[in-house]
Amino acid sequence: MKHFPRPRLAMEMIESCMGKTLFGDTHNGLFLAAPRRTGKTTFLRMDLKPALEQQGVHVIYVDLWSDLDGDPGLIIADAIGKALANTNTAFNKIARNTRLDKVTIPGVSLGFNRPDQPDTITLTDALRAMIEAAKSPVALIIDEAQHALTSERGRNTMVALKSARDQINAPGLVQLMLIMSGSDRDKLLHLVHGNSSPFFGSQVGHMPELDQNFIAFIAQEIEAVRPDLIPVDVNTLFRAFQLFGNRPQLIMTAVTDAISPLASTSERFECKVMDEALLRQKRDEDEMKNGFLALTPLGQAIIWRMLEMGENFRPYDAAALDFYAEKTAKKPSIANVQKTIQTLRDQNHPMIWKSAMGEYSVSDAAMHRWYLKKAENGGWPPTRQGENNA
Known part of the structure; x- marks a missing residue:
């Protein structure tokens, strides 16, 4: 299927990052949270990055989930280093002035394979030189930015970027834009909440999800290739899309299967998509329920406390220990x-995430949404078939 563009949203974000809006703090950093597989990365790469480049901004894009085995600090460093190396004017300016071999961050180094030039410069100086040489602002987009906090190098890199932002930008003049996204709001909050957070004081916003306009776009594509299905019931498709958790890949797969020549023609394809959405929702919830019930009583209590407390979770304080005992x-x-926490972190599919600063949250943000739904409906905690809820 064709890409569904969101140019208006991209321009709104760019104007905000450039400090052109009357209120807001996003010129100090834009932090966006959106559930996994809801189109966040596609938007960043296909809409926001090209729109920034059209505005004359030099963009560096980093996906911290591109290599989960690598140190996130080094992944960011490598992306910045490659961008500098590919910007010949910037590289030549730095090399001429400093005899560059590496750009240094505490615990991180960006190598340029120049063993004959041993001097180093800071991340701030490298980005400033790049801005000056390119004669344009630089935007650093870090996807799944919360993963940076899982290593000391990653956290140091975030601190260095905050310092670079403070030194390079001036009131009314934004030369370094920092755009960071995450698939888990609670984890992303660790970048901005708490005195030890690298970007303390900034806010995490919710990235707008795909809506009825996306479904109308799909309907238009279907009607173009299958005139026999006109008119497409967009209301039913949108309800199914919501049941799929606003995940475009899932509804597109369901639609493709439903309109396949091999599919049954006994009912409208929209009804088949809705049935698949209901089935998928039940499978997802059953999987989380079974995973929770398979834990030891202490494991269940820890996850329960974590879900209930969110970013305020403290695993070993007196209130938590009393909760586990209860x-x-x-x-x-x-x-x-x-x-028990270490066991839950070491599973093939870890249930607990931990930052380098010792902060914890559930690994899958969908589990928190499932918990809230169950709690609101009086269905928490989950029980085995035939048992009553506690």
Whole structure:
């Protein structure tokens, strides 16, 4: 299917990042949260990046999930280093002035394979030289930015970027734009909340999800290739899309299967898509329920506390230990809590995420949405078939 463009949203973000809006703090950094597979990365790469470039901005894009085994600090450093190396004028200016071999960040280095030139410069100086040489602002887009906090190098890199922003930008003149996205708002909040956070004081916004306009776009594409299906029931498709969690890939797969020549013609394809959406929702919820019920009583209590407290979760404080004792009928030792948390982190599909600063959250943001839904409906905690809720 063709790409569904969102140029208006891209321009609104750019104007905000450039400090052209009356209110707001996004010129100090734009932090966007959106659930996984809802079109966030596609928007960043296909809409925002080209729109920035059309405005004359030099864009560096980094996806921290491109290499989950690599250190996120080094991944960011490598992207900046390659951008500098590819900007010949900037590289020549830096090399001439500093005899550059590396750009340094505490615990991170950007190598340029210039062993004959051993001097180094800071990340701030490298970005400033790049801006001056390109005669344009630089935008650094970091997708899944919360992953940077899983290593000390990654966190140091974030601190260095905040310092670079403060030194390069001036009131009314934004030369370095920082745009960071994440698929888990609670994790992304660790970048901006708390005195030790790299971007303390900034806010995490919710990236607008694909809406009825996206479904209308799909309907138009269907009607163009299948006139026999006119008119497409966009209302039913949109309800199905919401059940799919606003995930475009899932509804497109369901639509493709439903309008296939091999599909049954006993009912409208929109009804088939809705049936698939309901089935997918039940499968997802059953998977989370079964995963939760498979945990030990202490494991369940820890996850429950984590879901309930969100960013305020503290695994070992007195209130948490009392909570575990209430749910398991036995007060655990801190050592047992530590061991259980580590086990939940070491699973093939880890249930707990931990930052380099010792902050915790559930690994899958969908679990938090599932918890809220169950709690609102009086269905928490989940139970095995035939049991009553506690």
